[in-house]
Amino acid sequence: xxxxxxxxxxxxxLAELAQIGATAAGGVNRPxxxxxxxxxxxxxxxxxxxxxxxxxxxxxxNQTAEWRPGEIDRPKILVGSHLDTVPNGGRFxxxxxVLAALEAVQTIQESGxxxxxxxxxxxxxxxxxTMLGLFGSQAFAGSLTAQKLQQPRGxxxxxxxxMRRLGISESGSLTCQRNPEDYAAFVELHIEQGTRLxxxxxxxxxxxxxxxxxxFWLTFKGEAxxxxxxxxxxxxxxxxxxxxxxxxxRRLVQGRFYPGVVNCGRIALEPGGFNIVPAAAKIALxxxxxxxTQLDQLEASLLTLAQQAAQAHQLEVDVQPLDLVRAAxxxxxxxxxxxxxxxxxxxxxxRLLSFAGHDTQAIxxxxxxxxxxxxxxxxxxxxPKELTKTHDCxxxxxxxxxxxxxxxx
Amino acid sequence: xxxxxxxxxxxxxLAELAQIGATAAGGVNRPxxxxxxxxxxxxxxxxxxxxxxxxxxxxxxNQTAEWRPGEIDRPKILVGSHLDTVPNGGRFxxxxxVLAALEAVQTIQESGxxxxxxxxxxxxxxxxxTMLGLFGSQAFAGSLTAQKLQQPRGxxxxxxxxMRRLGISESGSLTCQRNPEDYAAFVELHIEQGTRLxxxxxxxxxxxxxxxxxxFWLTFKGEAxxxxxxxxxxxxxxxxxxxxxxxxxRRLVQGRFYPGVVNCGRIALEPGGFNIVPAAAKIALxxxxxxxTQLDQLEASLLTLAQQAAQAHQLEVDVQPLDLVRAAxxxxxxxxxxxxxxxxxxxxxxRLLSFAGHDTQAIxxxxxxxxxxxxxxxxxxxxPKELTKTHDCxxxxxxxxxxxxxxxx
Numbered sequence: 071x072x073x074x075x076x077x078x079x080x081x082x083x084l085a086e087l088a089q090i091g092a093t094a095a096g097g098v099n100r101p102x103x104x105x106x107x108x109x110x111x112x113x114x115x116x117x118x119x120x121x122x123x124x125x126x127x128x129x130x131x132n133q134t135a136e137w138r139p140g141e142i143d144r145p146k147i148l149v150g151s152h153l154d155t156v157p158n159g160g161r162f163x164x165x166x167x168v169l170a171a172l173e174a175v176q177t178i179q180e181s182g183x184x185x186x187x188x189x190x191x192x193x194x195x196x197x198x199x200t201m202l203g204l205f206g207s208q209a210f211a212g213s214l215t216a217q218k219l220q221q222p223r224g225x226x227x228x229x230x231x232x233m234r235r236l237g238i239s240e241s242g243s244l245t246c247q248r249n250p251e252d253y254a255a256f257v258e259l260h261i262e263q264g265t266r267l268x269x270x271x272x273x274x275x276x277x278x279x280x281x282x283x284x285x286f287w288l289t290f291k292g293e294a295x296x297x298x299x300x301x302x303x304x305x306x307x308x309x310x311x312x313x314x315x316x317x318x319x320r321r322l323v324q325g326r327f328y329p330g331v332v333n334c335g336r337i338a339l340e341p342g343g344f345n346i347v348p349a350a351a352k353i354a355l356x357x358x359x360x361x362x363t364q365l366d367q368l369e370a371s372l373l374t375l376a377q378q379a380a381q382a383h384q385l386e387v388d389v390q391p392l393d394l395v396r397a398a399x400x401x402x403x404x405x406x407x408x409x410x411x412x413x414x415x416x417x418x419x420x421r422l423l424s425f426a427g428h429d430t431q432a433i434x435x436x437x438x439x440x441x442x443x444x445x446x447x448x449x450x451x452x453x454p455k456e457l458t459k460t461h462d463c464x465x466x467x468x469x470x471x472x473x474x475x476x477x478x479x
Numbered sequence: 480x481x482x483x484x485x486x487x488x489x490x491x492x493l494a495e496l497a498q499i500g501a502t503a504a505g506g507v508n509r510p511x512x513x514x515x516x517x518x519x520x521x522x523x524x525x526x527x528x529x530x531x532x533x534x535x536x537x538x539x540x541n542q543t544a545e546w547r548p549g550e551i552d553r554p555k556i557l558v559g560s561h562l563d564t565v566p567n568g569g570r571f572x573x574x575x576x577v578l579a580a581l582e583a584v585q586t587i588q589e590s591g592x593x594x595x596x597x598x599x600x601x602x603x604x605x606x607x608x609t610m611l612g613l614f615g616s617q618a619f620a621g622s623l624t625a626q627k628l629q630q631p632r633g634x635x636x637x638x639x640x641x642m643r644r645l646g647i648s649e650s651g652s653l654t655c656q657r658n659p660e661d662y663a664a665f666v667e668l669h670i671e672q673g674t675r676l677x678x679x680x681x682x683x684x685x686x687x688x689x690x691x692x693x694x695f696w697l698t699f700k701g702e703a704x705x706x707x708x709x710x711x712x713x714x715x716x717x718x719x720x721x722x723x724x725x726x727x728x729r730r731l732v733q734g735r736f737y738p739g740v741v742n743c744g745r746i747a748l749e750p751g752g753f754n755i756v757p758a759a760a761k762i763a764l765x766x767x768x769x770x771x772t773q774l775d776q777l778e779a780s781l782l783t784l785a786q787q788a789a790q791a792h793q794l795e796v797d798v799q800p801l802d803l804v805r806a807a808x809x810x811x812x813x814x815x816x817x818x819x820x821x822x823x824x825x826x827x828x829x830r831l832l833s834f835a836g837h838d839t840q841a842i843x844x845x846x847x848x849x850x851x852x853x854x855x856x857x858x859x860x861x862x863p864k865e866l867t868k869t870h871d872c873x874x875x876x877x878x879x880x881x882x883x884x885x886x887x888x
Contacts, residue, residue: 264708281707285753297742298690298767298834299673299858302733309743310729313722320719324711333706334718336751339744344694344763344801346744354753358707392753425707449708 072414073181075467080173088161097454098161102154102196103232110153114193121176129242130209131195137175138188147477148256150192160456167259168193170467177471185478194429201229207432212247255404255477256439258430259466261458263451273417273465275443276408280424280431281358282365282397287390288376294349305347306384309339312351315379327368330359360423361397398431401438408442411472417465481823482590484876489582497570506863507570511563511605512641519562530585538651539618540604546584547597556886557665559601569865576668577602579876586880594887603838610638616841621656664813664886665848667839668875670867672860682826682874684852685817689833689840690767691774691806696799697785703758714756715793721760724788736777739768769832770806807840810847817851820881826874
C-alpha cells in the first residue's frame with residue numbers, strides 16, 4: 071500500500087488547534103493579528119520545531135517550516151494555507167490546509183523517502199481580510215503594494231497596530247518577496263465552502279483556477295414622466311431597460327457561460343417616486359469567470375446585452391468600469407499531480423473553479439500552483455457550523471502527501 | 480348657424496387672467512392661497528358680477544357665479560374648473576375651463592334663450608394640491624374629511640395660514656357640502672396635458688372617466704448568498720423575481736389592459752452589496768385604469784404575475800396594499816351631450832380616459848358629470864411652455880356652450 075499520513079496525530083493536531091480561539095457555538099474566532107492568531111502561530115512554531123523543521127518568519131509574518139533532507143539551497147515545494155479565520159468562523163477554513171501540509175511533510179520525513187526537493191510548509195498572514203486579505207501571500211509573491219497598505223479594508227490604524235503586535239513593519243512586508251526560482255510548485259488543500267462536491271458525491275475537487283472578478287456601474291437613462299398621463303407606448307422607462315437586462319444577463323450566463331456567475335446586488339431608480347416613470351436606473355454589475363479570455367468574452371456579451379436592452383426601450387446606457395481581480399488559472403502539472411494522487415488513493419475527483427479567493431490566487435502568477443477542495447457539509451462556511459467530515463479531512467491530507475511525492479518525481 | 484361664443488371677449492379674458500401671476504418665462508405662478516390666487520379670485524368676482532351673475536363663496540372658498548333667469552330654486556347645471564396653478568405652471572390648466580364656462584353662460588344669457596335650469600359657473604379651490612388637491616371640489620361633494628385636513632401634502636401650518644388668508648375655516652370647509660338634488664349635471668373643459676388628441680388630429684376628447692389608482696409595496700424574498708461561490712442554479716435571487724415581474728407586468732398591461740398603465744418607480748435591494756446575491760427586492764408598484772372592475776382585474780392579474788415570478792425563481796412575495804384613488808367614470812348622458820355638441824360644431828371627437836386627477840373626479844360620484852379635453856401642444860403641461868392653440872380654446876368654449884344647451888333640453 072502507498073504511503074499514508076498518521077491519522078491519529080493529524081486529528082489530534084486539528085482538535086488542538088480548534089481550541090485556540092474556540093467559541094461557545096463550536097466555531098473559532100481567530101482573526102489575523104488577534105491574540106488567538108498569535109497563540110496559534112506559537113502553537114504551529116512549536117509543532118514544526120518539534121518535528122525537526124526549520125522555522126522562519128518573513129517580513130509579512132508568514133511562517134514557513136522547511137524540511138531540509140539535503141542541501142540547504144535545493145529547490146523547494148511549498149505547501150500550506152492560513153491559520154487565521156473570519157470573526158466567528160469555523161474550524162476548517164485555512165487550518166485544514168496548514169495541518170495537512172505539516173502532517174504530509176512529517177510523514178514523508180519519517181518514511182525515509184529521498185526527494186530531490188526540500189518541502190516547505192507555510193502559514194500565510196491574514197488571508198481572510200481582517201485587515202487586507204491575502205496579505206501574506208501577496209507579500210510572498212511581491213504583489214503587495216504601499217498603496218494597498220494605505221487603504222486596508224480593516225482600517226489603517228488597526229493594520230499598523232496589528233503589524234506592531236506581530237512584530238512586522240510596512241517596509242518589511244513590502245520587501246519579503248521570494249525568488250520564484252527557489253520554488254518548483256505550490257499546492258494548497260482547502261474546504262470547498264460550497265455544495266458542488268457534496269451534491270456530486272465526489273471526494274476531491276481539483277481547482278482549475280480562481281475566478282477573476284469584474285464590476286461595473288451600468289446606468290440606463292430614459293426620461294422621467296407622469297406615471298399616469300404618459301401612455302405606456304411612449305415611455306422611456308429606465309427600469310424597463312434594467313430589468314430586461316437582468317433577465318437577459320441571467321439567461322446568457324446560465325446558458326453560455328457556465329460555470330461563470332453574474333450578480334446585480336444594488337439598484338437605484340431616479341427620481342424615485344411611486345407616480346414617476348424612472349429616468350435613470352443604476353445597477354451594480356459583478357461577474358466572475360475562470361480565465362481572462364472567458365472574462366473578456368463575458369464582458370463583451372454582457373455589455374452588448376445592456377446596449378440591446380437600452381435600445382429596446384429607447385434608452386441609453388452609461389458604462390462605468392470599477393475594480394477588477396484577475397483570474398488565476400492553476401498550473402496543469404500541479405493539477406495532474408493532484409489527480410494522479412487521488413487515483414492512487416482510489417478517491418473520485420472532478421475539476422472545478424474556485425469562486426472565492428484563496429492564497430493560491432496570489433501565489434499562482436508567481437509559482438506553478440494548484441489547489442484541491444474537500445467537501446463542506448451543506449456548503450456552510452465562515453460560520454461556527456462549518457464542517458468537513460473526518461474521512462474527508464484525512465482524504466485531503468493523504469492527497470496532499472501523494473501530490474508532494476508526485477511533484478518530487 | 481348655431482349659437483357661438485363671443486371670441487373677442489373670451490380671448491381678452493384669457494389674456495387678462497394670464498397676467499395675474501405671470502412669469503418672465505411666459506407662464507403663470509398662481510398657487511392656491513397665494514396673493515396671485517387672491518387677485519385672480521377678485522378678478523373673477525368682478526367679471527361675474529359685471530355680467531349680472533350671482534356670486535357666492537362657500538366655506539371652502541369655492542366661488543360660484545349663477546345665472547338665474549327664472550326662479551331661484553330651479554335645478555342647476557354646474558360648469559367650470561379651477562383658477563389656481565402649480566408653481567411656475569402655464570396659462571391654460573384650469574383657467575381655460577373657468578373662462579369658457581363664464582363665456583358660455585354669458586353668451587346664453589345674451590342670446591335670450593329660455594332654459595329650464597339655472598347655470599352656475601364654478602372656480603374650485605386648490606385643485607392642484609398646493610395644500611391638499613381637489614380641496615374645493617371634495618368640500619363641495621362632501622368627501623373632504625377632518626383627517627385629510629390634518630395631513631395636507633403642503634403642510635398643516637401652511638394650510639391653516641392659507642385658509643386664514645382666504646377667510647375660510649376648517650369647520651366651514653367640512654360643512655359646505657351641496658345638496659346633489661340641486662344639480663342636474665356638471666361639465667368641465669380642460670386641456671389634455673398629453674399628446675393623444677394632437678397625435679390623432681382630433682379636436683375634442685370626451686373623457687370617459689378619471690382613472691383609479693392603486694399602489695402596493697411588493698417584496699420578493701429569497702436568500703442572501705456569496706455572489707461568487709453560490710452557483711447560479713442554486714440562487715434564490717430576489718432581483719431575478721422583481722425584474723422578471725417588471726417585464727411580465729409591462730407586457731400584460733400593454734397587451735391586455737390598454738389604455739391602463741403600470742409603474743415601478745422605486746426599488747430597494749437588500750443587503751445591497753456588489754458581491755451579495757440580493758435576499759430581498761422591494762418595489763413600489765402603481766397602476767391605473769378607468770373603472771373599478773378593470774382595476775380589480777388588473778390587480779388580480781398583476782398579483783398573479785408576482786406570484787408566478789416568485790415561484791419561477793424559488794422566492795416568496797409579500798404584498799402590502801397602500802393608498803388607492805377610486806376610478807371616477809363619467810355620466811353617459813353628459814358624454815352624449817358633449818358628443819352631440821361637437822357634432823353640431825363639425826368638430827371631430829374621440830372618447831378617452833383621463834390619467835390625471837381633475838375636479839370632475841371629486842364631483843362625478845355626487846352629480847352626473849363628464850369632462851372634455853382640447854389638445855395640448857406637444858403634451859406639455861405644468862410648465863411655462865404649456866400651450867393650447869387659440870382655435871382649440873375657442874372650440875372648447877363653443878362645445879361647452881352647446882353642451883349646456885343640450886343638457887338643458
